[in-house]
Amino acid sequence: MATAEWSVKLQARGGSRVKDFLNANLINILAAFLFLLLAFFLLYPIIAVLLKSVQGPSGFTLEYYRIFFSTDYYFQSLYNTLLLGAINTVVCVVIGFCLAYMTTRGPWLLRKPLKIIALIPLIAPPYLFALSLIILFGRNGLVTRAFDLPWQLYGFTGVVISQSLAFIPLAFMMIENTLMSLNPNLEESAYDMGATEATILRTITIPLLAPGLLKASLLIFVMTIAEFGNAAILGGRTPFLAPDTYTVITGESDFNMGSVLSVVLIAPCIVIFFVHNYLLEGKKFTTIGGKPVASEPRKITPLVLVPFVIITTVAAGAIFVCFGVVFVASFYKILGVTHNAVLSNYLDFTSNHAIYNSIRVSFMAAVIGATLGVLIAYVIVRGKFFGRSFIEMVSLSGFALPGTVLGIGYLLAFSAPPFKLTGGITILALNCVFRFIAVGVEAGISKLHQIHIEIEEASADLGASFLTTFYKIVLPIMFPAFIAGFVYTFMTAIVSLSAVVFLVSPGFDLASVKIFDAAVYGEIGIASATTMKLVLIVMICMRVLDFITKKTRIGSSMKKSAAV
Amino acid sequence: MNRKPIAFIVAVIFSLVLAGTVLAEDINAYMGTSPDNNAKIAKFIKDKTGITVNQTFQSFGEIEARAKAEAPNFNADMIVGCGSPLAFMAKKNGWAEPYVSPAWKGVQEVYLDPQGYWYNMSNFSFVLVGNKDRLAKTGYSMPKSWKDLLDSKWKGEILMPSPLSSGTANMMRFSWLALYGDDEGWKFLEALDKNIAYYTRSGNAPTDLVGRGEFTLGITSDENVKKRIDDGYPLIWSIPEEGTGYDGTFCLIFKGTKKLDACKKVIDVLGTQEFSELMAGIGYLTPRPAPNALYGTTPPKYIKLDLGQAAEDRPKNNDIWKQKFRTDFK
Numbered sequence: 073m074a075t076a077e078w079s080v081k082l083q084a085r086g087g088s089r090v091k092d093f094l095n096a097n098l099i100n101i102l103a104a105f106l107f108l109l110l111a112f113f114l115l116y117p118i119i120a121v122l123l124k125s126v127q128g129p130s131g132f133t134l135e136y137y138r139i140f141f142s143t144d145y146y147f148q149s150l151y152n153t154l155l156l157g158a159i160n161t162v163v164c165v166v167i168g169f170c171l172a173y174m175t176t177r178g179p180w181l182l183r184k185p186l187k188i189i190a191l192i193p194l195i196a197p198p199y200l201f202a203l204s205l206i207i208l209f210g211r212n213g214l215v216t217r218a219f220d221l222p223w224q225l226y227g228f229t230g231v232v233i234s235q236s237l238a239f240i241p242l243a244f245m246m247i248e249n250t251l252m253s254l255n256p257n258l259e260e261s262a263y264d265m266g267a268t269e270a271t272i273l274r275t276i277t278i279p280l281l282a283p284g285l286l287k288a289s290l291l292i293f294v295m296t297i298a299e300f301g302n303a304a305i306l307g308g309r310t311p312f313l314a315p316d317t318y319t320v321i322t323g324e325s326d327f328n329m330g331s332v333l334s335v336v337l338i339a340p341c342i343v344i345f346f347v348h349n350y351l352l353e354g355k356k357f358t359t360i361g362g363k364p365v366a367s368e369p370r371k372i373t374p375l376v377l378v379p380f381v382i383i384t385t386v387a388a389g390a391i392f393v394c395f396g397v398v399f400v401a402s403f404y405k406i407l408g409v410t411h412n413a414v415l416s417n418y419l420d421f422t423s424n425h426a427i428y429n430s431i432r433v434s435f436m437a438a439v440i441g442a443t444l445g446v447l448i449a450y451v452i453v454r455g456k457f458f459g460r461s462f463i464e465m466v467s468l469s470g471f472a473l474p475g476t477v478l479g480i481g482y483l484l485a486f487s488a489p490p491f492k493l494t495g496g497i498t499i500l501a502l503n504c505v506f507r508f509i510a511v512g513v514e515a516g517i518s519k520l521h522q523i524h525i526e527i528e529e530a531s532a533d534l535g536a537s538f539l540t541t542f543y544k545i546v547l548p549i550m551f552p553a554f555i556a557g558f559v560y561t562f563m564t565a566i567v568s569l570s571a572v573v574f575l576v577s578p579g580f581d582l583a584s585v586k587i588f589d590a591a592v593y594g595e596i597g598i599a600s601a602t603t604m605k606l607v608l609i610v611m612i613c614m615r616v617l618d619f620i621t622k623k624t625r626i627g628s629s630m631k632k633s634a635a636v
Numbered sequence: 637m638n639r640k641p642i643a644f645i646v647a648v649i650f651s652l653v654l655a656g657t658v659l660a661e662d663i664n665a666y667m668g669t670s671p672d673n674n675a676k677i678a679k680f681i682k683d684k685t686g687i688t689v690n691q692t693f694q695s696f697g698e699i700e701a702r703a704k705a706e707a708p709n710f711n712a713d714m715i716v717g718c719g720s721p722l723a724f725m726a727k728k729n730g731w732a733e734p735y736v737s738p739a740w741k742g743v744q745e746v747y748l749d750p751q752g753y754w755y756n757m758s759n760f761s762f763v764l765v766g767n768k769d770r771l772a773k774t775g776y777s778m779p780k781s782w783k784d785l786l787d788s789k790w791k792g793e794i795l796m797p798s799p800l801s802s803g804t805a806n807m808m809r810f811s812w813l814a815l816y817g818d819d820e821g822w823k824f825l826e827a828l829d830k831n832i833a834y835y836t837r838s839g840n841a842p843t844d845l846v847g848r849g850e851f852t853l854g855i856t857s858d859e860n861v862k863k864r865i866d867d868g869y870p871l872i873w874s875i876p877e878e879g880t881g882y883d884g885t886f887c888l889i890f891k892g893t894k895k896l897d898a899c900k901k902v903i904d905v906l907g908t909q910e911f912s913e914l915m916a917g918i919g920y921l922t923p924r925p926a927p928n929a930l931y932g933t934t935p936p937k938y939i940k941l942d943l944g945q946a947a948e949d950r951p952k953n954n955d956i957w958k959q960k961f962r963t964d965f966k
Contacts, residue, residue: 145962212770212849226834308834311962319837323801324954325701409848410868422675487706495664495711577711578664579690586671589693592837593670594844594864 199301445512512557811881
């Protein structure tokens with residue numbers, strides 16, 4: 073990819089006719105190139121899944137769909153999955169909103185601790201909450217035993233609780249970013265004119281936040297129904313589609329039925345994706361690329377404050393306790409069974425290579441994904457060619473793609489020559505790039521909408537070539553979008569299991585898969601210790617990244633562009 | 637000016653990222669025993685032959701799915717540890733490279749294919765585990781016969797893996813079907829289903845959940861039982877009077893590997909007395925006799941099995957299973 077751009081640059085140094093032609097058409101060439109990438113790495117795997125679902129031993133068949141729709145079990149599984157998705161989305165978005173409101177509008181005292189508690193588990197694989205819940209609230213859990221409680225963790229309730237806890241951090245991160253990029257002046261002037269907190273919330277904050285909330289809902293819904301770790305560990309006899317898909321593929325190696333389940337899993341996501349697009353039609357919004365503005369804490373009326381404090385305390389407390397259990401468990405052979413603290417879990421180095429791979433894959437995916445995302449956003453907004461909206465739709469559809477689908481799709485599409493990619497690290501990185509590309513694209517689009525095209529035109533009129541304009545004007549503007557795409561891809565790629573579990577191969581193991589295996593095998597100490605190592609390394613990475621963005625000229629020009 | 641340090645940092649990160657491959661004799665293998673045991677086996681191979689085995693832990697089912705999806709362009713050079721269905725399938729479909737290893741001379745026929753398409757490095761079985769604390773609290777004793785599990789006092793207290801996802805559970809199913817015959821066998825499974833809390837995904841999961849005291853009884857792979865008791869779980873294990881079933885942990889070389897010689901060396905080393913001792917030390921039953929950590933010197937009583945037939949019947953039995961046990965939900 074980089075070489076292609078290079079050759080374009082080299083050609084640009086040739087005769088001036090070529091130069092003019094390129095100046096006029098470079099954006100189209102770029103667009104064509106990007107579209108080819110999207111088609112190959114995003115559309116083709118999905119089509120491979122679709123084809124597999126209707127391809128029987130003797131050609132086209134709808135038999136597998138007939139089995140799906142005529143079996144009660146699958147219907148129940150679908151119903152549970154959708155219900156889980158809906159409940160989780162509501163819970164995560166409400167709690168995420170309360171947390172975000174408190175960390176951006178609430179008292180200073182609460183902001184930092186709440187934020188830290190809410191964000192740290194973001195790096196821990198979601199299914200760790202299932203383990204914490206078993207240790208605490210299982211039939212023989214510490215809490216269950218202490219208070220002699222008769223509840224039943226294994227089933228729908230357990231999955232809902234663990235899955236909600238696991239995705240609150242993501243909801244919080246997205247909503248907080250939107251809240252921070254909302255200009256607080258509106259709210260403050262309303263407050264100064266005597267509006268109550270509840271009125272401000274109802275008439276200003278939430279309506280302005282609606283696009284961000286919707287986006288967060290969509291992402292949470294898709295992630296919830298696709299990540300199967302919690303459901304696999306705590307589901308009991310309750311069927312869910314994602315773990316079923318995993319079982320059908322890995323247990324029965326039935327790729328046809330697995331593909332059908334995947335297609336069925338996509339369907340509701342696509343529907344919600346279109347509803348969401350329809351609701352947001354024509355509305356301008358920023359998600360996680362906005363420039364942060366801290367707002368002064370106001371006096372929040374008890375009517376609002378009390379429920380918010382209760383919700384955030386309970387949620388943050390639950391996250392804190394669950395994560396704390398993981399931390400403590402990392403120092404015990406088996407927490408709750410053996411009683412002497414050991415360091416052996418940390419000294420187990422078999423997972424180190426997997427952690428290294430995870431960082432490598434996530435870093436590669438984040439760099440490539442954020443770059444592509446920004447470029448795609450550019451051609452969508454500034455290009456004038458036919459099919460722009462199609463490219464936009466395809467690149468943003470990543471929001472609506474459950475991980476399992478792209479995992480199976482990649483396995484089906486890239487297992488055999490001429491496109492054989494499985495069995496290496498590239499396929500893992502590519503998979504993460506295209507699964508999470510939508511965030512970079514969207515952040516880029518919203519950034520570009522904020523900047524008038526006249527600046528670029530002025531640059532061109534003054535004689536700057538397309539590349540100069542791109543380098544001097546567009547890139548600095550897009551940098552925050554690049555960072556947004558980078559951070560999101562890096563953070564989600566490092567913990568995500570649902571797609572890569574199908575793609576890891578000997579020597580190219582990933583930490584999230586290792587932790588899942590250790591967890592499934594009951595090696596809770598090792599799973600926890602590996603997680604803690606991962607969290608530590610990711611935090612260091614994020615610090616370094618923060619440092620680089622702050623110290624670079626790109627960073628300072630970003631501030632300048634923000635001032636424009 | 638101030639770009640230099642950044643350029644340096646970026647360069648360092650990139651070189652770290654790119655420095656992935658190490659030059660040494662290594663092979664890629666799918667390995668299906670537990671992560672712990674995989675590591676032990678890989679270390680043994682490394683110590684004896686100098687060959688590094690790149691492996692990722694996968695269940696038998698995952699390895700089978702992978703092999704099916706990848707055939708005939710496999711992403712690994714060999715398998716060290718998979719279930720019988722894949723081993724037989726690989727021979728039938730020509731996925732395996734035959735190699736008659738001199739190191740395996742004198743081993744019984746259940747442990748190797750005469751033409752060298754596959755080798756069985758160890759047998760494993762399933763056992764009944766009970767949580768001592770829970771049993772003490774209720775005053776119940778460990779069941780003596782598999783049929784004792786049907787008693788309604790165990791309702792919601794027994795765990796077993798699901799045959800749809802676990803090779804171990806598939807072994808349980810074909811063993812009981814062989815023990816009781818098809819009709820009686822399915823009736824047994826149906827009655828047992830009423831007492832099963834739920835079916836776990838992994839064949840070892842019941843050991844841990846019962847050890848943790850979440851449930852009273854578990855029907856589980858014998859693979860981890862010894863280790864878990866050593867770890868401190870209050871577990872008691874037994875094999876009911878009818879005996880238990882068995883399945884192998886198979887090894888084979890994938891056709892098309894570029895590292896055939898290294899793979900042959902690995903197969904050779906797996907046939908040694910020393911390797912049998914290592915596996916027996918974990919609790920596996922081995923091609924060459926060695927003192928067993930779990931069973932001692934007397935091997936458990938076995939139900940008479942035909943592994944080839946069992947592999948062939950699996951899809952059919954999976955369908956029956958789905959029809960019977962996927963109807964009632966809560």
